[in-house]
Amino acid sequence: MSAQLIDGNALAARIRAQVAEKVKTLAAPPGLAVILVGDDPASQVYVKHKVADCEGVGMRSLLERHPATLSEADLLARIAALNADPAVHGILVQLPLPRHIDAQRVIETIAPAKDVDGFHVASAGALMVGRPGFRPCTPYGCMKMLESIGCDPRGKHAVVIGRSNIVGKPMAMLLLQASATVTVCHSATPDLGHFTRQADIVVAAVGKRNVLTHDMVKPGAVVIDVGMNRNSEGKLCGDVDFDNVRQVAGWITPVPGGVGPMTRAMLLVNTLEAAGSGL
Numbered sequence: 522m523s524a525q526l527i528d529g530n531a532l533a534a535r536i537r538a539q540v541a542e543k544v545k546t547l548a549a550p551p552g553l554a555v556i557l558v559g560d561d562p563a564s565q566v567y568v569k570h571k572v573a574d575c576e577g578v579g580m581r582s583l584l585e586r587h588p589a590t591l592s593e594a595d596l597l598a599r600i601a602a603l604n605a606d607p608a609v610h611g612i613l614v615q616l617p618l619p620r621h622i623d624a625q626r627v628i629e630t631i632a633p634a635k636d637v638d639g640f641h642v643a644s645a646g647a648l649m650v651g652r653p654g655f656r657p658c659t660p661y662g663c664m665k666m667l668e669s670i671g672c673d674p675r676g677k678h679a680v681v682i683g684r685s686n687i688v689g690k691p692m693a694m695l696l697l698q699a700s701a702t703v704t705v706c707h708s709a710t711p712d713l714g715h716f717t718r719q720a721d722i723v724v725a726a727v728g729k730r731n732v733l734t735h736d737m738v739k740p741g742a743v744v745i746d747v748g749m750n751r752n753s754e755g756k757l758c759g760d761v762d763f764d765n766v767r768q769v770a771g772w773i774t775p776v777p778g779g780v781g782p783m784t785r786a787m788l789l790v791n792t793l794e795a796a797g798s799g800l
């Protein structure tokens with residue numbers, strides 16, 4: 522039997538429509554500042570989408586492009602100015618940054634109240650101890666996908682593959698908060714399949730093709746693919762061997778059209794919240 526698809530495009534469209542409705546009720550539109558340093562081609566595409574998404578829901582976006590030679594001090598000064606600007610509710614600095622800039626220092630300079638990426642240590646700490654704060658958009662979107670199919674993580678075994686600050690670690694925390702039993706696997710985990718075969722929910726967030734194959738999945742499991750890779754023909758693909766895993770899993774997210782659109786939608790949700798309104 523073939524797994525059911527979790528349609529990220531459709532769910533993201535529903536969330537964007539809800540955000541747009543909420544924005545209409547506000548006295549002033551929420552404002553998102555997006556800072557792009559350098560000319561990384563993938564970052565340029567991501568940033569373009571984020572700006573278009575804002576416009577699509579009636580939010581204001583402020584795109585700042587800087588050359589790769591921008592000094593760290595100048596970038597920190599720009600962030601300080603945006604922190605003080607009352608028309609800017611959210612600030613996003615697109616990563617990666619050029620190597621001469623300390624990305625963590627940049628993130629820590631963003632006011633936690635405007636940290637719509639959820640990358641600030643204050644946001645990470647709030648998530649860790651179960652306090653309100655911005656949740657990183659990708660794991661937040663994955664949780665919404667689980668909710669959309671009626672999958673309550675409580676009592677389930679969730680295996681997260683990947684331990685990045687952006688996805689793996691916050692994903693594990695969100696699942697734990699939702700009362701799943703959580704295992705975090707990573708590049709030094711021997712026999713990954715030993716763990717994933719026990720999982721009711723698998724989240725693959727490694728950035729490597731075919732990390733999860735059909736023999737590593739429990740029949741009926743929910744498989745969320747955060748990966749964004751290119752196959753040998755240049756086609757976009759995730760971390761999961763989709764065609765084969767879908768024969769075993771109960772639910773699966775496609776790439777493209779799965780987690781990617783949800784990450785973008787949750788940025789809008791966080792920006793709305795930064796402007797003082799929830800969904």
Ligand code: GUN
Binds near residue numbers: 613615617
């Ligand atoms: N680069 C890749 N993903 C992201 C993201 O979610 N936020 C930011 N700021 N940069 C990224």
